[in-house]
Structures are given as structure tokens and as C-alpha cells.
Amino acid sequence: MNILIQAYACAADKGGEFSVSWGWIRQLDKRVQEQDKIFVCSLTLTEHEIEKSGLKHVELIPVDNLDKFMKYSSKQYFYLIWQYLAYRTVKKKNLRLDVIHCYSLSDFRFPGFWSNMKGAYTIFGPVGGGQRCPKALIRYDDKSHYLRDFVNWLCKVNPMYALQVKKYDAKFVANYETKDYIKDANVLVDVPLDNNLQKLEILQRSNHIPTILCMGRLINKKGFLFFIDVLEKLPRELPFKVMIYGEGPQKDLIEKKINLSNVKNKIQLKGYVKHEDVRKIYEKADIFVVPSLRESGGSVFIEAMACALPVVSLDMALSRILKENQCGLFVNTEQSKNEIISEFANDIEKLVVDEKLRIQLGHNGYKFVNTQITWDREINCVYGKLLK
Numbered sequence: 268m269n270i271l272i273q274a275y276a277c278a279a280d281k282g283g284e285f286s287v288s289w290g291w292i293r294q295l296d297k298r299v300q301e302q303d304k305i306f307v308c309s310l311t312l313t314e315h316e317i318e319k320s321g322l323k324h325v326e327l328i329p330v331d332n333l334d335k336f337m338k339y340s341s342k343q344y345f346y347l348i349w350q351y352l353a354y355r356t357v358k359k360k361n362l363r364l365d366v367i368h369c370y371s372l373s374d375f376r377f378p379g380f381w382s383n384m385k386g387a388y389t390i391f392g393p394v395g396g397g398q399r400c401p402k403a404l405i406r407y408d409d410k411s412h413y414l415r416d417f418v419n420w421l422c423k424v425n426p427m428y429a430l431q432v433k434k435y436d437a438k439f440v441a442n443y444e445t446k447d448y449i450k451d452a453n454v455l456v457d458v459p460l461d462n463n464l465q466k467l468e469i470l471q472r473s474n475h476i477p478t479i480l481c482m483g484r485l486i487n488k489k490g491f492l493f494f495i496d497v498l499e500k501l502p503r504e505l506p507f508k509v510m511i512y513g514e515g516p517q518k519d520l521i522e523k524k525i526n527l528s529n530v531k532n533k534i535q536l537k538g539y540v541k542h543e544d545v546r547k548i549y550e551k552a553d554i555f556v557v558p559s560l561r562e563s564g565g566s567v568f569i570e571a572m573a574c575a576l577p578v579v580s581l582d583m584a585l586s587r588i589l590k591e592n593q594c595g596l597f598v599n600t601e602q603s604k605n606e607i608i609s610e611f612a613n614d615i616e617k618l619v620v621d622e623k624l625r626i627q628l629g630h631n632g633y634k635f636v637n638t639q640i641t642w643d644r645e646i647n648c649v650y651g652k653l654l655k
Contacts, residue, residue: 268303268365268653270295271328271357271387273379275349275371277312279320282542283566285311287458288371294642296322298654306362308353309371331356346372354380366390366653369435373457375445376422382434390649391435393457397445398584400488400560401600403607408560409487422448439649442584456588458566459645460636464546464573469633472553476506477619480552480576482545482567483559485515490558492521493608497558498530500612507619509534512548549574553625554618555595556580558611569640572632577625579614581607592639594632 272295277288288309295305305325317325330353339345357364364387369379375394382389399416400408422428432438438452446452483489491511498509511521511534518536525534540548549555555571557580568585571578578595580586590597596614598607618625646654 269363270366271306271364273369274307274309277309279316284371284373291370292325294646296324299324310349346377350379375448376418378431382431389435390437392439393441393455395441395445397448398442398561403604404493404560407490407493443587444584455648456640458569459642460569460573460640466637467573469575470550474553476508477553479507479509479554479556481556482512485513485517485521488560490560492524494558495524495528497608497611499528500608501616505616505619510537512537512540514539545570549576552576569636572636575629575633577618577628592631592635594635595628
């Protein structure tokens with residue numbers, strides 16, 4: 268059997284979508300038969316990474332004629348160019364492909380051209396992108412959400428888009444919001460628990476003052492400015508400290524807002540952390556907060572729950588699935604900005620003062636990710652009998 272994976276953003280030593288793309292390749296390499304091949308189209312993956320990891324069945328396909336377009340790589344439309352060139356490159360090779368899996372970028376708006384390939388079983392996803400910033404919190408987001416919402420609307424009304432997606436044999440979406448755009452897709456969490464985080468030994472936490480952890484790129488959609496407003500609503504006498512890890516273009520603005528806040532002495536902005544060091548950081552925390560305004564999934568959720576941390580976030584996207592499994596406290600977004608901020612602050616306060624609740628919700632999350640969001644389950648849901 269020959270499998271082709273579109274893994275645009277892919278790397279062995281990065282988190283997020285890069286890591287998940289790499290996970291698909293690595294996990295399939297373990298499961299295919301000796302004579303099978305896994306072909307990969309990627310912008311970022313290198314032959315060196317493949318060789319260093321000892322993958323036996325993986326072959327990277329360089330995309331033809333890409334150099335002349337690399338000057339546009341910072342533009343949003345570059346991904347469309349890359350998708351078309353990748354499709355043309357593969358088609359010219361006349362490979363016998365049994366399965367084509369379009370994963371990264373994990374975005375429902377870009378189904379690509381793979382469903383046009385004859386003779387192969389085609390898979391799209393899991394993809395996200397249907398989630399929107401809550402109306403009451405739009406002031407915290409950047410203006411790109413207007414274009415994003417317009418493109419989402421175009422996908423809903425464009426018959427050519429619907430036809431392209433319909434031609435895929437199997438479709439998977441990462442959350443209920445994206446399913447609203449691809450009605451016949453199955454909902455499947457798009458960030459499986461990495462094998463090295465499975466069934467960790469959970470150490471007894473001994474923080475005298477509860478530690479709240481927040482981690483992510485310092486950009487608008489991650490909601491750090493919103494998070495600071497939430498923290499200012501907590502009682503002055505409440506004992507807690509906040510550790511924020513990440514880098515990004517909003518760093519100076521976030522630092523300035525922290526310094527002007529009434530909780531500046533309780534917040535530490537820690538900067539970038541290497542992917543291999545994140546586990547140690549989770550293990551030192553008591554509560555994990557994800558203030559993101561619009562997130563399809565988020566590997567940080569899964570990593571935190573693998574370390575038995577209770578989660579607090581807005582009730583949207585992946586959080587809706589986590590709420591069904593009582594993995595944390597999730598804030599209703601169908602209310603005013605002040606009401607959302609107040610409820611978010613109240614949920615954090617509940618966990619700060621109630622150690623038993625922290626432990627119970629952390630245990631629920633730990634159990635959920637170790638049974639329901641594993642690579643075994645992910646591969647079985649997407650590939651099923653194709654690998655048997």
C-alpha cells in the first residue's frame with residue numbers, strides 16, 4: 268500500500284500542528300507493512316529529520332517550482348500556491364497511491380486538490396477553523412477576524428468549495444463549530460496525546476501558593492490581554508501566582524498591561540520554552556488556563572491534562588468536548604464582556620481555594636486523554652480497515 272500525506276507544517280522538534288503532522292507520519296510508519304510506502308509533501312520537513320528518526324517507510328517528495336514563489340511565503344495565499352504545486356508534482360510522478368491524507372494545514376477553508384486524484388481513497392482532516400471569537404470579546408482580537416469570517420461565509424455559500432470537499436471519501440473536523448461547515452464530517456480531536464506523555468506518574472503537588480499556568484504564542488487570538496483583565500477581578504487577598512510562557516509580537520503590550528495592573532506582583536512573564544521542557548513546567552503548576560479567543564484544538568490542553576492539571580477556558584471548540592467529560596471549568600460565551608470576565612475569574616477562584624476540586628477535575632482530564640485522545644484511537648478512526 269502507498270500512502271501520501273500532505274503535511275505542510277511538520278517538524279520533529281516543534282509543538283502544535285508541526286508536532287501533530289510529524290505524529291501522523293511517525294505513527295503510520297510503525298503500523299504499515301514491510302513493503303508499504305509513505306510519501307510526504309511538506310514545506311518544512313527535511314530528509315535529515317526523517318533519516319535521524321529512523322523511519323523505514325517514509326519518502327519526502329520535493330515540491331517542483333517552489334523556489335520562485337518563496338518570496339511570497341509570508342502571505343496567506345502562499346499556502347494555496349504550495350497546495351497546487353504539490354498536487355501537480357505528485358500527479359506528474361504517476362505514483363500508484365492507495366490513500367491520500369490531506370492534513371496540514373489543518374484548516375477547513377483549504378481542501379486542496381487531492382480529492383481529484385483518481386483511484387485513491389482520500390481523507391481530509393481533522394481540520395478546524397470554524398470557531399469564532401465570541402462577539403463580546405471581539406475588542407481583544409485583531410481586525411483579521413473580519414476577513415476570516417467573510418472567508419468562512421464564502422465557504423458556506425460557494426458550491427465549488429462544497430463540491431471539492433464532498434469528493435473526499437472521509438472527512439474529519441476538530442470541533443462542532445467546524446462541523447457546521449462540513450455537515451457530513453466526523454468530529455475527531457486533532458491533537459492526540461503524544462506517546463511519551465501517556466500514563467505519566469502524577470506527582471503530589473506541593474505548592475504553598477497555587478500556581479496558575481498559561482502558555483502560548485503572544486498574539487491577539489491567544490487572549491492574554493483578556494486574561495489580565497480576568498486576573499484583576501480576583502480578590503486581592505486570594506493567594507495565587509501566574510506563570511506565562513511564550514514569545515510573540517504582543518509581548519511589549521502584554522508587559523505594559525501587566526505593569527499597569529493591580530496583579531503585577533503576581534504575574535511572571537517567562538518567555539520561550541523548548542518543547543522538550545514543557546512537561547517539567549506543567550508538573551510545577553496547579554491550574555492550567557487557556558484564555559484563547561478562538562482555537563480549533565490546542566496541544567497545550569492535551570499536554571496539561573496528561574499531567575493531571577484542571578483546565579479553565581472559554582466554552583468553545585475543543586473545550587466543548589472537554590466540558591462533556593468534566594475535565595475543567597468552562598465559561599459561557601453567550602453573555603456580555605463583563606459577565607464573561609466575572610465568570611472566568613470566579614472559576615479560577617474556585618480552583619485556587621478548592622484543592623479537592625482541582626484534583627478531581629485533573630483526574631478526569633488525565634483519564635480522558637489517556638483513553639479517548641490517543642494515537643491508537645486517532646489512527647483507528649481515520650484509517651480503520653485500510654491498515655488491516
